[in-house]
Amino acid sequence: MGDVEYIAELLADQAQRLSMFAGVSKHDQNDRFFLVVGVTGCGKSTFISRCTGRPVTVGRGLYSCTDSIDVYEFMSNGRRIHLIDTPGFNDTSRSDIDILGIFASWLGASYANGVRIHGLIVLHSIADNRMSGSNMRNLEMIKAICGFTSYANVIIATSMWPTAPTYPEKVTLENREAKLLGEERFFGFFTARGARVFRHNEDGSRDITREAASARYIVDQLVQQSELHIPDMLQLQREIVDQGKTLGETAAGIAAAGELYKERKSHEDQLQKLRAEITRRLHKSNDEYIAQLRELEADAEKKLKKARDDRHTLKQKMTDLHKTELRGLGEKMKEMDRLFRKEVSAREEELREMEESLREMRKDLARKSLEPCVEHEKAVGEARERAARVRSAYQRFNDQFRDILMSGPQMDNVMNGAVNGIAAGVTSGIVAAAVAGVMCTVM
Template identity: 40%
Template sequence: MGATGSGKTTFINLASGSNLRVGGGLESCTSSVQMAQAFKLDGRSVTLIDTPGFDDTSKSDSDILHMIAAFLAAGYESGKKLAGVIYLHRISDFRMSGISTRNFTMFRQLCGEKSLKNVVIVTNMWGEVSKEVGDARERELATKEIFFEPALAKGASMKRHSNTPASAYEILRTIVDNHPLALQIQRELVDQKKDISETSAGKELNKEWEKQLEKHQNEMKKIQEEMAGQ
């Protein structure tokens, strides 16, 4: 998982030998949940799943949530649990934007606190920054409460990806032997029979909508006041 353009599909293709379509421009190519071809890693069969980001250019956040939730719920109902979840973030980003923060907030609500020990936050695109800049950004991401620190404190780990198959395999080795855990949204939808709007991720999305609506209303009010004063 991760924001659009964070390198999710490239990572999956590199590790699995798949040919999932990779976006080269501003538009996202991953507009549905995709399963890569299974491959062997140290004798274990591994299947990676690619998901669109919550900032997708062709679908709303609501559509993305429904899509990911339906896929995860169906897998859980058939007895499948994830050994781990990888969240990708570009270290090349000048700052963690509101979109990136929202993506990670939604990610945390999907996973839940109990599953964070099976989460790996992967920073990539290190070749696009100097060592000093990359190290400073990594330190900030890991230690600030508004970024990844709360997830790391709950058991998530943080790794660097150097865009090689060996680097991808090293990251995957940290999760393939995990005890598989159900994600929070799987428990909410399947075990607790909640509607998607009642899940933690659904509530977070509604909260974001309300925030955006209030912002829009305030902007409209300001424009109307300026026009009335002319």
């Protein structure tokens, strides 16, 4: 299978999985939807992959990989479980505000279409030797997104336990765990309000079967809990859908705006210092040093511009957030369409040339043996299959995404509709918007 076909297959598959979470296609009453959250690299996608036994996009190194919401499902005791993979709030390429916009878009649309979140798994790497700024920010955002009175449907799962630690290492980790789970400013906030705690893959084994057993055990606990109690809708859903707040007016938006203000101030200060330094050194220093300062200045300007764009995002309501997602989608789909057309014409050109040379060969009556002709006919048959496969993949891509692309101009009408109308009208759009962020690594 060629690259383009493969990507198209992945996209179509992903669109199908997302559509149930977004409420575009109907789910069963017994289905369970669980959010998996935590900082970048804490093992969310791996956890989901182990549970579902399916490939999930997994990050490499410091760069975060899960760039939008994605949903993976599996059957457990006859019940369909949907695990919702989410980007961390310490993403390397996007700001917390962008990430919050993704949460608001998806959670808002799915809530408005009648999908409830039955619980959350908060993963935290026990290998992190301190609660860094990003860990703390993640916690603040999770709290603000949930806003529950009871956190009984939340599980805190520690990940990345080492294999065969020494005794002192073990003691250090256990002390760290006790502190993390006990102190109100860390996970104590959640545990004091009913959240339960588990160690995921405690023996640090990288054996897939054992990891899967551990992950499934944790999910089972949430399933059982959801039998007893279904949590309230998330605070972010209530605010963005029922109360029609802008992102910046939601509790999570307010929390993110505080950080944004600090970041903006720091970029402004840095820029001011750099500019003063450039003016001071302009006639005294060598060109190379000035060029370095100019580079830093350009970088600080870029960051400041991003912070200003983020302020704009905070002023958006759910419908605007969808529009933004759809605009990005349009661009990506056009690019995909271009790649597909290129691939289709390349395969057709190849087929034409091979058929042409086969015709020439057949005409050559002086040929002594028919062997080369038979071989060539086989090759032409294969080229024909390749061309047909790409054509049909392109057709599938078109069928799946054309309506979504066409829906852009009609969006304004849908936007003025009732809440359910809003969600139903736009979720097919955001389903595709998310799938258009083509994956980075597939396990």
